[in-house]
Amino acid sequence: xxxxxxxxxxxxxxxxxxxxxxxxxxxxxxxxxxxxxxxxxxxxxxxxxxxxxxxxxxxxxxxxxxxxxxxxxxxxxxxxxxxxxxxxxxxxxxxxxxxxxxxxxxxxxxxxxxxxxxxxxxxxxxxxxxxxxxxxxxxxxxxxxxxxxxxxxxx
Ligand code: FES
Numbered sequence: 123x124x125x126x127x128x129x130x131x132x133x134x135x136x137x138x139x140x141x142x143x144x145x146x147x148x149x150x151x152x153x154x155x156x157x158x159x160x161x162x163x164x165x166x167x168x169x170x171x172x173x174x175x176x177x178x179x180x181x182x183x184x185x186x187x188x189x190x191x192x193x194x195x196x197x198x199x200x201x202x203x204x205x206x207x208x209x210x211x212x213x214x215x216x217x218x219x220x221x222x223x224x225x226x227x228x229x230x231x232x233x234x235x236x237x238x239x240x241x242x243x244x245x246x247x248x249x250x251x252x253x254x255x256x257x258x259x260x261x262x263x264x265x266x267x268x269x270x271x272x273x274x275x276x277x
Contacts, residue, residue, distance in 0.1 A: 160213070174260045178203060178277040181261070186219055192263045194251055195219060202274030205251040205263045206237045212244040224248060236271055247271065 173192040181187065181203060186195030196205045208217050215228035223234040232241040237248030252267040253275045
């Protein structure tokens, strides 16, 4: 009696071959998705426009204060208050502040304390952002407006 209706057991070699083929296909697919995503910044779009960051007197001289909603560091020194974007100009990772300036954790770019590139691959300096005073006396960072490096708000 013929046993054609009963499924044939899969050969071990066939199974391993198909498993390897599916694994290679999945790997190539994921790698393609990853490479297609590379040109786009790794950050989620931030709060656009003006971000209030508190009163000038609350800002002490010295290291910058990270303002997450503006994705920027705000500083105060003898000349005034200024803000430097924390978004790396390479592919958009968020930099961290160091004693020498800023480091990007993604591909190793480094910036000095004024945001100038000291080591690539970042193609340009961290932008300085416009800082103003709101009618209620709070500092406001305009995340959409870049200003020349060195621009500070006298307070
Ligand atoms: S995102 Fe590549 S070095 Fe910062």
